[in-house]
Amino acid sequence: MLQELAEGxxxxxxxxxxxxxxxxxxxxxxxxxxxxxxxxxxxxxxxLGITGTPGSGKSTxxxxxxxxxxxxxxxxxxxxxxxxxxxxxxxxxGDRIRMQRWHADPGVFIRSLASRGQLGxxxxxxxxxxxxxxxxxxxxxxxxxxxxxxxxxxxxxxADVTVLVLTPGQGDGVQAFKAGIMETADIFVVxxxxxxxxxxLRREIAALLSLGAYGPExxxxxxxxxxxxxxxxxxxxLARLEQFLEWQEQQDGSGKRQHERLxxxxxxxxxxxxxxRMAELTGDELRSVQEGRLTAADLAARLLG
Numbered sequence: 213m214l215q216e217l218a219e220g221x222x223x224x225x226x227x228x229x230x231x232x233x234x235x236x237x238x239x240x241x242x243x244x245x246x247x248x249x250x251x252x253x254x255x256x257x258x259x260l261g262i263t264g265t266p267g268s269g270k271s272t273x274x275x276x277x278x279x280x281x282x283x284x285x286x287x288x289x290x291x292x293x294x295x296x297x298x299x300x301x302x303x304x305x306g307d308r309i310r311m312q313r314w315h316a317d318p319g320v321f322i323r324s325l326a327s328r329g330q331l332g333x334x335x336x337x338x339x340x341x342x343x344x345x346x347x348x349x350x351x352x353x354x355x356x357x358x359x360x361x362x363x364x365x366x367x368x369x370x371a372d373v374t375v376l377v378l379t380p381g382q383g384d385g386v387q388a389f390k391a392g393i394m395e396t397a398d399i400f401v402v403x404x405x406x407x408x409x410x411x412x413l414r415r416e417i418a419a420l421l422s423l424g425a426y427g428p429e430x431x432x433x434x435x436x437x438x439x440x441x442x443x444x445x446x447x448x449x450l451a452r453l454e455q456f457l458e459w460q461e462q463q464d465g466s467g468k469r470q471h472e473r474l475x476x477x478x479x480x481x482x483x484x485x486x487x488x489r490m491a492e493l494t495g496d497e498l499r500s501v502q503e504g505r506l507t508a509a510d511l512a513a514r515l516l517g
Contacts, residue, residue, distance in 0.1 A: 214242065218249045224287070224348045226321065233323055236340045239484070247340055250347035257289075257346045258457055259473075261371030263357040268377045269403040272440040274356050275313075279443075280450045282319060286351035290322040291341055293334060293357050321350065334366040336480035339473055342370070368396030369476040372469050373456050375449075377401045378417070380409030394420060397433055398456055401449060405437035431459060489515045 217235075220228025232250075235243035260277075262270050274290060281288045314320040325338055338355065345353045357367050368374050376397035400417050402410055417435050434452050438445030460469070493515075500506040 214246050214249065218246060218347075221250060221344060221348050222253070224350075226318075229321060229345070229348055230323070232344050233341050236344055237325065237337045239337065243340070247343060250344055253347065254343075255346040255349050257350045257353050258373070259342055259353050259355060259371045260453065261355045261357065261367035261374045262377060263367050263374065264377030264401075264403075265379070268379045269440045270356050270377050273377060273401065273403060273438065273446075273449075274354055276438075276440050276443050276446040277354060277450065278314060278320060280446050281352055282317065287319045287349060288321075289345040289348070289350040289353045290320070291338060291345070291353065291355045292322065292324045293338055293355065294324050321345070321348075334370060334476075334480075336477050336484065339370055339477040339480070365396050366476065369472045372460065373398045373453055375399045375401055375453075377403050378413060379404045380407045380413050398431065399449070399452055400433055400435045401445075402435060402437045403440055405445070406439050406442075410437060430463070431456065486515065 217228055217232055221232045232243075232246055235246055237243070262274055264270055271292070274292075278288050278290065314322060323341070325335075325341060334355075334357065342353050342355065355367065355371060374396050376394065376399070378400065380402065402413055402417075414435055414437070421433060436445055436449045436452060438449060440446070493511075497506075497511060501508050501511055
């Protein structure tokens with residue numbers, strides 16, 4: 213069954229891809245064995261991470277990028293990572309609703325994923341879903357993150373290139389980012405650039421970049437102005453994305469990113485297993501630490517064992 217499913221995914225049959233993603237999201241043994249098969253024949257897709265504040269127009273920008281990539285004849289997949297429902301654990305908001313025009317295009321595949329409560333906005337299932345889409349032969353996999361602000365830095369460990377979307381009118385909010393997500397951006401996008409405050413925002417970003425602690429070494433993150441609703445600036449952004457990927461290849465950075473992606477995946481799986489073991493701790497075990505019969509370090513070692 214898994215062999216047949218893997219063949220369907222490599223043939224990019226939509227139902228097979230959807231079924232495979234469901235197995236991966238479930239986190240069971242079948243999904244892991246499927247991924248093991250698919251990773252033996254990887255593709256060559258590049259992963260684009262798009263993050264930023266809620267309401268910055270990320271979904272519209274993703275939609276425009278899909279159109280630009282399709283105009284180049286590329287096959288595109290989108291993973292829209294939404295907040296998890298506190299009741300069902302599934303994804304809410306459903307960014308796919310905003311991209312319905314691609315429903316009939318066989319060269320576009322869109323899937324919503326739940327963040328599973330991860331503060332960094334991503335779960336191991338996101339990385340593994342991207343690996344599955346890579347094996348399916350998509351040229352580009354766009355990962356749109358939840359947009360929870362400063363804590364959402366996981367995307368930098370997952371994507372080949374990270375785009376941070378900001379909007380005018382945030383004021384000192386940009387300063388609040390500087391110890392977190394601003395440092396992970398490879399490219400900055402000032403979206404809704406037809407609104408007041410664009411030049412101030414660009415100056416703030418430039419001031420932060422002048423400190424020299426932001427973006428990859430030897431790469432100065434560019435600042436692109438866009439108006440996604442009117443499809444303005446999309447081509448400039450795509451050109452910069454391609455430029456970064458070429459630079460990264462010259463620096464042999466793609467291999468490093470792949471290793472970072474695997475480290476993140478493994479760390480996420482380890483933390484998930486640790487959370488499961490923590491949930492199974494008995495009251496007696498906890499009291500043993502509380503009453504001094506056991507140290508917290510000893511109990512932690514048991515959990516890790």
